[in-house]
Amino acid sequence: MHLVKKIEIIANSFELAKILDSLDKSGVHGHAVIRNVAGKGLRDGAEDLDMTMLDNVYVIAFCMPDQLKSVVENIRPLLNKFGGTCYVSDVMEIRSVKCVASL
Amino acid sequence: MHLVKKIEIIANSFELAKILDSLDKSGVHGHAVIRNVAGKGLRDGAEDLDMTMLDNVYVIAFCMPDQLKSVVENIRPLLNKFGGTCYVSDVMEIRSVKCVASL
Amino acid sequence: MHLVKKIEIIANSFELAKILDSLDKSGVHGHAVIRNVAGKGLRDGAEDLDMTMLDNVYVIAFCMPDQLKSVVENIRPLLNKFGGTCYVSDVMEIRSVKCVASL
Amino acid sequence: MDTSLIVSNILNPPVLFFFLGMTAVLVKSDLEIPPPIPKLFSLYLLFAIGFKGGVELIKSGITQEVILTLAAAMLMACVVPIYTFFILKFKLDTYDSAAIAATYGSISAVTFITASAFLSELGIDYDGYMVAALALMESPAIIVGLILVNLFASEAGKQSERDFVWSEVLRDAFLNSSVFLLVGSLIIGFLTGEHGWQVLEPFTQGMFYGVLTFFLLDMGLVAARRIKDLQKTGIFLISFAILIPIVNAVIGLVIAWFIEMPKGDALLFSVLCASASYIAVPAAMRLTVPEANPSLYVSTALAVTFPFNIIVGIPIYLYGINLFWS
Amino acid sequence: MDTSLIVSNILNPPVLFFFLGMTAVLVKSDLEIPPPIPKLFSLYLLFAIGFKGGVELIKSGITQEVILTLAAAMLMACVVPIYTFFILKFKLDTYDSAAIAATYGSISAVTFITASAFLSELGIDYDGYMVAALALMESPAIIVGLILVNLFASEAGKQSERDFVWSEVLRDAFLNSSVFLLVGSLIIGFLTGEHGWQVLEPFTQGMFYGVLTFFLLDMGLVAARRIKDLQKTGIFLISFAILIPIVNAVIGLVIAWFIEMPKGDALLFSVLCASASYIAVPAAMRLTVPEANPSLYVSTALAVTFPFNIIVGIPIYLYGINLFWS
Amino acid sequence: MDTSLIVSNILNPPVLFFFLGMTAVLVKSDLEIPPPIPKLFSLYLLFAIGFKGGVELIKSGITQEVILTLAAAMLMACVVPIYTFFILKFKLDTYDSAAIAATYGSISAVTFITASAFLSELGIDYDGYMVAALALMESPAIIVGLILVNLFASEAGKQSERDFVWSEVLRDAFLNSSVFLLVGSLIIGFLTGEHGWQVLEPFTQGMFYGVLTFFLLDMGLVAARRIKDLQKTGIFLISFAILIPIVNAVIGLVIAWFIEMPKGDALLFSVLCASASYIAVPAAMRLTVPEANPSLYVSTALAVTFPFNIIVGIPIYLYGINLFWS
Numbered sequence A, B, C: 001m002h003l004v005k006k007i008e009i010i011a012n013s014f015e016l017a018k019i020l021d022s023l024d025k026s027g028v029h030g031h032a033v034i035r036n037v038a039g040k041g042l043r044d045g046a047e048d049l050d051m052t053m054l055d056n057v058y059v060i061a062f063c064m065p066d067q068l069k070s071v072v073e074n075i076r077p078l079l080n081k082f083g084g085t086c087y088v089s090d091v092m093e094i095r096s097v098k099c100v101a102s103l
Numbered sequence D, E, F: 001m002d003t004s005l006i007v008s009n010i011l012n013p014p015v016l017f018f019f020l021g022m023t024a025v026l027v028k029s030d031l032e033i034p035p036p037i038p039k040l041f042s043l044y045l046l047f048a049i050g051f052k053g054g055v056e057l058i059k060s061g062i063t064q065e066v067i068l069t070l071a072a073a074m075l076m077a078c079v080v081p082i083y084t085f086f087i088l089k090f091k092l093d094t095y096d097s098a099a100i101a102a103t104y105g106s107i108s109a110v111t112f113i114t115a116s117a118f119l120s121e122l123g124i125d126y127d128g129y130m131v132a133a134l135a136l137m138e139s140p141a142i143i144v145g146l147i148l149v150n151l152f153a154s155e156a157g158k159q160s161e162r163d164f165v166w167s168e169v170l171r172d173a174f175l176n177s178s179v180f181l182l183v184g185s186l187i188i189g190f191l192t193g194e195h196g197w198q199v200l201e202p203f204t205q206g207m208f209y210g211v212l213t214f215f216l217l218d219m220g221l222v223a224a225r226r227i228k229d230l231q232k233t234g235i236f237l238i239s240f241a242i243l244i245p246i247v248n249a250v251i252g253l254v255i256a257w258f259i260e261m262p263k264g265d266a267l268l269f270s271v272l273c274a275s276a277s278y279i280a281v282p283a284a285m286r287l288t289v290p291e292a293n294p295s296l297y298v299s300t301a302l303a304v305t306f307p308f309n310i311i312v313g314i315p316i317y318l319y320g321i322n323l324f325w326s
């Protein structure tokens, strides 16, 4: 097992393309995206998954600890501009032949 | 970066309103909700996402460490009564202008 | 509060039955499954949630620390064969009457 | 007994697709109707049946017959949960008994709709106001069930009694999405009448049978997935889930005969009495009687009573009617 | 004033189901149309209305009338955001003003479709090329809104100005899914003509009214959920959200009268002028003017202007037309 | 060559909406049909085509012609993967070759359905039992592909051979959701016959063309998104994905000519031979031959062969038939 960083981002779905770009630019090429996330933040009250397309996405990306700095630098301006939240934590990767963080 | 607590709750969807209320009462105003979560717990076997509306929700809320005690006090009676699971872990928040836990 | 392990697996949806079997065999009987997860890994480029059924599932299972070894042994061959990622982290369980990891 | 009615029922597309769904689960095919498609279909069916009922209610007017029928419906919705509760108490605790009793006191809209499609096929008329009876019979059992819990629960149970708020319970019972959409569509059908009917007809009438067929495919999948739960349920509950519908249908028929309902209405009324709720009541019970075991009350209603009514119940009840009405 | 038009509008299934949806939220029923079903319905409506418009456009041909109408549409789409911007600036900052102004400069396809269904009911004809006007009026307000922000934003605002790329903005404006599907279906309807119409007719025509009805049920839910946001909005914006549609409709009618549109077209044109966008424009504004508060521009358009137009606006505008056209 | 057939094919709503979907991706519009709507449409199409086939099968009966046709279908489903495997082996490894070969040995139901809609437009009849051929041709290629892997895989490959269970493979091949629903609907159509057809007609027939059109819009989106994968694929596979369908269609036509199929059946048969699976086979291959690269076998079938058949293949094959059958 191997220590990697888990990045969790919750943001409006229209930011998704920009977020994935930022991750990619920081060298984090793997990610998982859950759509249709309802939520409530500081900014605009409850997001009901209605016709107004104000639904959120939940993005998970696991990366090597040394990529983290670059990710934060790239993501923060997005959060500053459009809102959304980003959290980082420590997880252990179960290594497999096709494992992700090792490459 | 700043230490905050991540609260994850998996429970039947009919408890959702009560759970969000409890969080709110404890001063945790932000949250994200993923619906249509299938699962299997101790209580009632597999939840197939069928017409019987026994599907689960997955609620994520990030909060300040000092709010945690109040959240636990408010959520536990719900879990005792209706079932569901609640877990807490440490995460680092990437601060942004519109960041959440800092307010 | 009580320390338990959180296992997160992201894999192609066709592996789901095999993954849940492995968990079950390792004594981890509770789990939650989020379907329709889009993503990008090392292996086959972006998974668009299209007709080709290449969508992912996100499986979460909380277990006792001593079950972990067995889970890893059972899951790793699956990841080796079919791809997918598995991560483990520490979380605190909020104990309730119907709590999960304690049993 | 004449089995031709059963055969002609079974050879209908909806019932055959119900079988197909069950078969898919048994042979482990990966066939599934992904959520929320079944939800869409069930909203559609409630919308269409409610609207049609309203349009026909305005034609028939609110006559004495209508009022008698609705009174009979209310009566059955209140009596069934009480008498079944005492039967169930022989074997089960108060919570499970009350929850199951409430389930059988309420109704299954899909069973009703399947029966009405069966009547249409056979060219037997039925009145639009039976939809009002359907709507009326959904909720009372929830209230009766809770009263039973409050009366019979042990000390420990009394604690949880304090926990639920009656206003919430009443809202769950009378304003849950099925009742609300059904009654709402009924009222709108009543208000717009023949004119509204014409513009909506290709949607509410033309597609109706097809959507029902598709929906029963999903119900077959759902019911079959629940079958394994029946092991835990035990032989007592399985017998209960077949015999009680028959008993209720017979009571229903007797009442229908007394108040001189026409044939079609009598069938729908007995089907309402015989059917059990697997959506509204279980949802309400989980919130208000969390001590009861959902796999008991959901699985009996869904994996035994529902298929029983769809496949053999409906034609049997009609057979009974044919015997006595002529 | 003759209220019979309003009554006959309200007694239509779509409007009644809109009320039903609002009622569901007010009485706290758990009725909901789960995503992505509403998305499916809105795609269907755009597909059907666009296709029908294209088929009829090929019949009428591209005449001088068509060109005049489309020019009038473009004009209104550019002028409305400018003049409303200055009204809004009295009370709000540049960002909020520009975002709201853009919202009201654009249109609501569902309002248009409801108006066209209302016309069909009354047996009043309208031309297929009005759908082209609908498509044309969706986007310009977004561009005008952004230009207003660039011109009037303070220093601090100028910073964010550098951030967005015009090519992206233009793509959002002219190729967003509603405009794209509407225009695409229009072109395909134009290309396949009468023949394409016949094969698609049971789908695009037969189900149209039913889907619209179902969709307005959902719009009622969505609009009512937004009503609580109106507290934050204040009386100024609420009055704005009722008065400006009337003003815009009147301007629209005057233009329609000058260029001698037939009655049906005049109603649709005034409805386009009166309606406000709650999908395309808000999405674009969040990306390009993140400083503006979405609950202001979404809630006014969705919880005030949309219901106002659907319920009383459409029949009032038609009443006006009836006065002057005869 | 006479291009009028191609033009008349392209000017159909389904093909035009397929283009519209591809265009949406190319111009980066955000148009999308959110899941699970496309799933609903594909279930609907299988249901409708299967049911219709069953109803017509009972009319024609199971004659010698039927049996000959089904035997020819089985033959092609087994032979195509074998011969294409050896062609592919020139450039690719055993795993990729077998997976791609299986893909082309199987069929695409949507291509079949589009071809049958094209025939209906032109007023050319075809027999209901062609749906049975469709169902029969879906699975064998999976089995043949696996046998090829087992025979030709290197030592390292032999290891994974031990891993999969034949019973699971057979279930995936013969009971996967498409085959299961198609065959199930066929049987139910067969059982309920003309009577079942009449009650379901507005649903299965009336909406059919519209749903197909909508579905092809989504297929256009999906196919275009895959186009960028073709870079990795290389010129060899792209040529393969265009030439092999033509070769297979010609073989199919020759067989059809020998067993004297009528024109419509011959077209459908050649389309079955020419089409490649992008759902059932890829799913099975990922499970049983995980060594093969999915972007190779999915993208060629979806981004090259499918559009090729839909746009020019179908009319070309019909052109060939017109030449030889008259």
Ligand SMILES: Nc1ncnc2c1ncn2[C@@H]1O[C@H](COP(=O)(O)O)[C@@H](O)[C@H]1O
Binding pocket: A010, A011, A012, A037, A038, A039, A040, A041, A042, A043, A044, A047, A056, A082, A083, A084, A085, B029, B030, B031, B032, B033, B060, B061, B062, B063, B098, B100, B101
């Ligand atoms: N404290 C929180 N915990 C969990 N999710 C949050 C929290 N705050 C915000 N979110 C999510 O992030 C989204 C954007 O937040 P915001 O930028 O504050 O509007 C919200 O809609 C929520 O879904």
Ligand SMILES: Nc1ncnc2c1ncn2[C@@H]1O[C@H](COP(=O)(O)O)[C@@H](O)[C@H]1O
Binding pocket: B010, B011, B012, B038, B039, B040, B041, B042, B043, B044, B047, B056, B082, B083, B084, B085, C029, C030, C031, C032, C033, C060, C061, C062, C063, C098, C100, C101
């Ligand atoms: N050990 C576990 N790991 C992950 N999810 C769980 C676990 N136990 C229960 N759950 C989820 O929590 C829901 C409610 O649990 P329960 O109250 O035990 O029925 C289940 O349906 C699962 O989705």
Ligand SMILES: Nc1ncnc2c1ncn2[C@@H]1O[C@H](COP(=O)(O)O)[C@@H](O)[C@H]1O
Binding pocket: A029, A030, A031, A032, A033, A060, A061, A062, A063, A098, A100, A101, C010, C011, C012, C038, C039, C040, C041, C042, C043, C044, C047, C056, C082, C083, C084, C085
């Ligand atoms: N670094 C990562 N972070 C988050 N999710 C990942 C990562 N790598 C892979 N995944 C997810 O796991 C799935 C399978 O990965 P793979 O086996 O590499 O194709 C991908 O489709 C992603 O959804």
Ligand code: NA
Binding pocket: D080, D104, D105, D106, D107, D248, D272, D273, D274, D275, D276
């Ligand atoms: Na009953």
Ligand code: NA
Binding pocket: E080, E104, E105, E106, E107, E248, E272, E273, E274, E275, E276
């Ligand atoms: Na406007």
Ligand code: NA
Binding pocket: F080, F103, F104, F105, F106, F107, F248, F272, F273, F274, F275, F276
């Ligand atoms: Na083929």
